[in-house]
Amino acid sequence: MVVNYTQALRAEFFDITRPGASAQELAAHARHIEDGLLFLNGGTVTGLMPWEEGRSQLLHDGDYLDFRGRLIIPGFVDTHLHYPQTEMIGAYGEQLLEWLQAYTFPVEGQYVSHDHAARMSAFFLSQLLSNGTTTALVFGTVHPQSVNALFSAAERVGMRMIAGKVMMDRNAPDYLTETPEQSYRQTRDLILRWHRRGRLNYALTPRFAPTSSPELLGAVQKLREEFPDTWLHTHLSENSDEVAWVKSLWPEHDSYLGVYHHYNLTGRRSVFAHGIHLQECEWDCLHRTDSSLAFCPTSNLFLGSGLFNLKKCREKGVRMGIGTDVGAGTTFNMLQTLAEAYKVAQLQSYRLCASEAFYHATLGGAHALDLDDKIGNFQTGKEADFVVLDPAVTALQKLRYANSRDIYERLFMLMTLGDDRNIWQTWVDGKCVWRRDALEVAV
Numbered sequence: 001m002v003v004n005y006t007q008a009l010r011a012e013f014f015d016i017t018r019p020g021a022s023a024q025e026l027a028a029h030a031r032h033i034e035d036g037l038l039f040l041n042g043g044t045v046t047g048l049m050p051w052e053e054g055r056s057q058l059l060h061d062g063d064y065l066d067f068r069g070r071l072i073i074p075g076f077v078d079t080h081l082h083y084p085q086t087e088m089i090g091a092y093g094e095q096l097l098e099w100l101q102a103y104t105f106p107v108e109g110q111y112v113s114h115d116h117a118a119r120m121s122a123f124f125l126s127q128l129l130s131n132g133t134t135t136a137l138v139f140g141t142v143h144p145q146s147v148n149a150l151f152s153a154a155e156r157v158g159m160r161m162i163a164g165k166v167m168m169d170r171n172a173p174d175y176l177t178e179t180p181e182q183s184y185r186q187t188r189d190l191i192l193r194w195h196r197r198g199r200l201n202y203a204l205t206p207r208f209a210p211t212s213s214p215e216l217l218g219a220v221q222k223l224r225e226e227f228p229d230t231w232l233h234t235h236l237s238e239n240s241d242e243v244a245w246v247k248s249l250w251p252e253h254d255s256y257l258g259v260y261h262h263y264n265l266t267g268r269r270s271v272f273a274h275g276i277h278l279q280e281c282e283w284d285c286l287h288r289t290d291s292s293l294a295f296c297p298t299s300n301l302f303l304g305s306g307l308f309n310l311k312k313c314r315e316k317g318v319r320m321g322i323g324t325d326v327g328a329g330t331t332f333n334m335l336q337t338l339a340e341a342y343k344v345a346q347l348q349s350y351r352l353c354a355s356e357a358f359y360h361a362t363l364g365g366a367h368a369l370d371l372d373d374k375i376g377n378f379q380t381g382k383e384a385d386f387v388v389l390d391p392a393v394t395a396l397q398k399l400r401y402a403n404s405r406d407i408y409e410r411l412f413m414l415m416t417l418g419d420d421r422n423i424w425q426t427w428v429d430g431k432c433v434w435r436r437d438a439l440e441v442a443v
């Protein structure tokens, strides 16, 4: 067999070759190649194999980038965050509902300005890329210009991204609300402009049930019927006051998820952020409809929302990815986010091992977004989005690295001690778009 390639990279590699239902299954699907060669043809992976096997495929000796000493893994997939909250990350003192009023809404109001949205889009993408995140599911604001700016910036980088304009028509300031008709029309125009354009896709984005009237959710349902391959992205059962509020606003429904389900907003490409205070019937509905949850540990701890039940999520067979949920989340960095996921699981006596954690941050996230046929590992034919990690950068990391027995201990060390300093390069669509040594992003 001859491998077609335009570039080859020699390094250590780790990925998970298939989704799995349990940590044991995932461990069986883990692939670790200590000295390997990754072949790319433009933006597509055409092979990954051990060096001794791959070297005969090289057109001439030395025809590869020599990244020995670095660890290459698939690009991180962030399944839930808000780009227009970047400038208010780490806002003090409030839980969800007060936090939205005090900090979030005023900041989102600034995205009425296209120039502001364009500046913040560039900053936001540089944060994602410098943290090794190559695909994200992103909230805009209610303003169509916020989404136009973000998609334009993502298109320039060649990044795979799903995003949408917030839809909301009540329980928010006037400057951020719209009518259901306006929301329908503006969203429809954005779908026609951006959905399936290159690597960009559109997510219908009602903020959450409390800021939606029945007419607004009806408009979302209509759009989903017209454009069945779009995504649906919203919040679900994050905070107990929020859950009580939903009960009082929507008394005719038996649960929070029941509201969305009534409008046919559950399903394969529906991603619900949080899902902390779910009833049994909601877990069953998520499973039955093949919907996904985004587990956002830094946000859940920061806002004091509660502990996501990862064990239950796995047992119930519900698709799940990791989200940073910036700006309620406190970092763009997936390594740091995994560290908090580990602690949230520990508090509930569930052991989140390194292979499961890295699965959730890569192929599992892709699976939650229904993109696992395109991204998430180094299978031949996948899109070439990956991170080149510097596996030990600080004195403490170097010491711990030297005292690690195998790749799993080293990955676990990376997720407990690592941060953006470990992201040496980020590659998107077969091109290096971030290099730590140049502190440069191609946005």
Ligand code: GUN
Residues within 6 Å of the ligand: 082, 096, 100, 104, 207, 208, 235, 238, 299, 325, 328
């Ligand atoms: N629920 C509704 N809106 C938001 C938001 O912006 N952030 C979080 N964390 N939860 C929400």
Ligand code: ZN
Residues within 6 Å of the ligand: 080, 081, 082, 235, 273, 325
């Ligand atoms: Zn959120």
